[in-house]
Amino acid sequence: MIDVYSSATPNGHKVHILLEECGLPYRLHxxxxxxxxxxxxxxxxxxxxxxxxxxxDPDGPDGKPMALFESGAILVYLASKVGRFLGASDRDKFNTLQWLMFQMGGVGPMLGQAHHFRIYAPEKIDYAINRYTNEAKRLYGVIDKQLVDHPWLAGEEYTIADIATFPWLRSWKNQGVEIDEFPHLKEWFDRIAARPAVVKGVAAFADVHKPLTDDKSREVLFGKTQYEKR
Structure with missing residues (x-):
């Protein structure tokens, strides 16, 4: 039984979805x-x-417990554990990994900044809002173009690259994006959203998670509490 310490966020949902897709037993915390x-x-x-x-994971690669942080590393680990969602050949695996890194290095951080400055920042800074909204639209365009000739981000197979990217695009309205302007992306998005494992994965913690908009939560996430030495 894999213990999962998480919350109802895009990075959390990546792992919830993959565990459902893999069929591995897990326990949420x-x-x-x-x-x-x-x-x-x-x-x-x-x-x-x-x-x-x-x-x-109590059953790590050497039979001993294995602890992992960083959502991308967790996805690679779980996909490797079950031998699925990473690509069959070496070429397929590297292709999947490059799109996973695209999500980890671009989609997540940039859309996260769009969320922050559009919704959470205590003051509205036009430069920041415009910069990250425009970058969000650019990234949506990159994905849309990739999906013109491919059913999935890494090619012909549904992989952890798709699983990693999908949760970040669920809040397209908050990012200042009109998803209908990216028809290939929207069709891909709708196919993923309809998968039973995805439906169950994104429902994790829906009953306990609350919007992080009160002053205390803002301070914990973005104030001095975040930067204290531990």
């Missing part, structure tokens, strides 16, 4: 990031960067 659960010593012991998600 809610990390209330608005209340500061991510700074507790027990969580820091498995996720030293105080970010969700993190997992502990």
């Amino acid at each position: 809610y990390v209330n990031i608005g209340a500061g659960d991510q700074f507790k010593p027990d969580f820091l012991a498995i996720s030293p960067n105080n970010k969700i998600p993190a997992i502990v």
Whole structure:
């Protein structure tokens, strides 16, 4: 039974979705990031960067427990564990990994900044809002172009590249994007959203997660609490 320490965020949902797709047994543990659960010593012991998600697999590669943080690393680990969603050949695997890195290095950070400056920032800074909204649209365009000739981001197979990217695009309205302007992306998005494992994966913690818009949550996530030495 894999223990999953997570929350209802795009990075958390990546792991929830893949676990459902893989059929691996897992147990969810809610990390209330608005209340500061991510700074507790027990969580820091498995996720030293105080970010969700993190997992502990009691049956690691050498038969010993394996703890992992960073959502991209977790996806690669789980896909490798079951021998699916990573690509069959070496060429396929590297192609999948480049699109996973595209999500980790571009889609996640840039759309995260769009969310922050459009929704969470205490003051509206036009330069920041325009910069990250425009970058969000550019990234949507890159994805849309890739999907013109391919059913999935890495080619002919549904992989962790798709699983990693999809949750970040669920909030396209908050990113200042009109998804209908990207028809190939929208068709891909709708196909993924309809998958039973995805429906179940994105429902994780829906009953306990609350919008992080109160002053306390903002301070924990974006104020001095985030930057204290631990």
